[in-house]
Amino acid sequence: MTYRKMLFCSSLSPIALGLGIGFASLGTIPPAQANPCAAKACMENPCCAKNPCAAKNPCAANPCAPKNPCAAKNPCAANPCAPKNPCAAKNPCAANPCAANPCAANPCAAAQPAELSDAQATAEWDRLVATMRTTYALSNIPAAAQFFDWINVTKNPYQSSTHGDRYLVNIVNDTGKDYAKWEEAGQLPAGSIIAKPTIVGKTDGSADIGPLFMMEKMPTGWNAASMDWKYTMINADGSLWGQTKGTNSSGMNFCFECHNAAGEESDGLLFLPEEYRR
Ligand code: HEC
Numbered sequence: 001m002t003y004r005k006m007l008f009c010s011s012l013s014p015i016a017l018g019l020g021i022g023f024a025s026l027g028t029i030p031p032a033q034a035n036p037c038a039a040k041a042c043m044e045n046p047c048c049a050k051n052p053c054a055a056k057n058p059c060a061a062n063p064c065a066p067k068n069p070c071a072a073k074n075p076c077a078a079n080p081c082a083p084k085n086p087c088a089a090k091n092p093c094a095a096n097p098c099a100a101n102p103c104a105a106n107p108c109a110a111a112q113p114a115e116l117s118d119a120q121a122t123a124e125w126d127r128l129v130a131t132m133r134t135t136y137a138l139s140n141i142p143a144a145a146q147f148f149d150w151i152n153v154t155k156n157p158y159q160s161s162t163h164g165d166r167y168l169v170n171i172v173n174d175t176g177k178d179y180a181k182w183e184e185a186g187q188l189p190a191g192s193i194i195a196k197p198t199i200v201g202k203t204d205g206s207a208d209i210g211p212l213f214m215m216e217k218m219p220t221g222w223n224a225a226s227m228d229w230k231y232t233m234i235n236a237d238g239s240l241w242g243q244t245k246g247t248n249s250s251g252m253n254f255c256f257e258c259h260n261a262a263g264e265e266s267d268g269l270l271f272l273p274e275e276y277r278r
Contacts, residue, residue, distance in 0.1 A: 113165050113210075116201040121157040121167045124199055124207035132197050136212045138238030144212060147171050147195040153180045157199065158276040162258065166198035166210040170272055176217070179269065182277065187267045190228075192217040194269075200236075209236045215259075215268075226256035227268040 116124065129148065137145035154169035172179045176192025179185055198210030214232040222228045226244050231252045233241040242248030244256070259268040271277075 113167075113201040113207075114203040114205075115159070116167060116205065116207065118156055120205050121159075121199070121201070121207070124201075125157050125167070125169070128199055128207065128209055132199075132209050132212075135209055135236070135238040136197065136234055139212075139234045139240045141214075141232060141234065141240065141243075143173075143193050143195065143214060143216065144232075144234055147173070147193070147197075147214075150174070150193075150195070151177055151180070153278050154272060155276050155278050158273060159201075160196075160198075162270075163196065163198065163213060164200075164210070166200050167207065168196045168198040168210075168213075171195045171197070180278070182271050183266070185267070185269065186265075188217050188269070190217050190219045211235050211241065213255075215255075217267075225253075227260060227264070229256060229259070229268055231255040231259075 133145075133148050148171070150171050150173045152169055152171045154171075157167040157169050159165055159167050170179075171194070173191075173193045176188050176194055178188055179192070179194055193214060193216045196213035198212065199207040200210040201207050212232075212234040214234075216230040216232070218228045218230050220228060222230070223245055230244045230246075232243045233252065233255075235241050240247055242252040244252050256268065259270060262268050262270050
């Protein structure tokens, strides 16, 4: 390029710019043709800072994506169960997938119960048992109405950090009685049911009914993702919260995401603290 041409170019551009501004302000040349973010194009373009469509933009309404890009990668970060869990070190659920669904009615997050002594928990349990029986039966899940007549494998109610710090016992049906062989139990046969009714401690030393947790072993091939366990949770008012492959099935996935950590040889079972085993 000659020196002369350079002069020509550099002297022409300010003129062109000036003309462009002039035209734009007169409205004779729509600036949108050159700039997709300008004027009219802005209406459709969600990249524009002052996008008038932002309110309708489904991405703008998503509070999860832009604010916390780590949440998806580290479901434990938000886990309300982790810090309180005294078993964390030995617990196969330390990499707790419970928080994978922190927005749902996560039974680990929902309650913030008070501590009860063993004596208080047992007394409150005895007081509430009859009401639990009728309340859980409201769910119309047959096992929820029957399990109080089965085998209680727990000495007295213990606090379970992985089930929302509630106090609970484990009750199994006859088919699942090998559960009480604990780590030697192996694979339980189809038809085995384990029920975990709960009570929630209150600061005055009394308790309220909590949700009922259940696992039922289904025939091989029923649902490989949950090791063929059907997980059920019934709310404290007796309504059904969810069931694997049934109501709110996806909301129940966090149950097996944690339980599967026990592995095939333990059949997804995590068992109770030794001092509470009967
Ligand atoms: C963060 C991990 C975690 C999640 C999530 C979890 N559990 Fe458990 N579950 C355990 C642990 C640990 C035990 C054994 C110790 C205890 O009772 O606290 C257990 C025990 C059980 C048992 C007795 C059988 C066994 O494995 O020993 C049942 C039934 C049960 N859970 C049901 C459920 C249901 C239903 C859900 C979902 C609504 C659920 N659990 C979610 C960790 C979890």
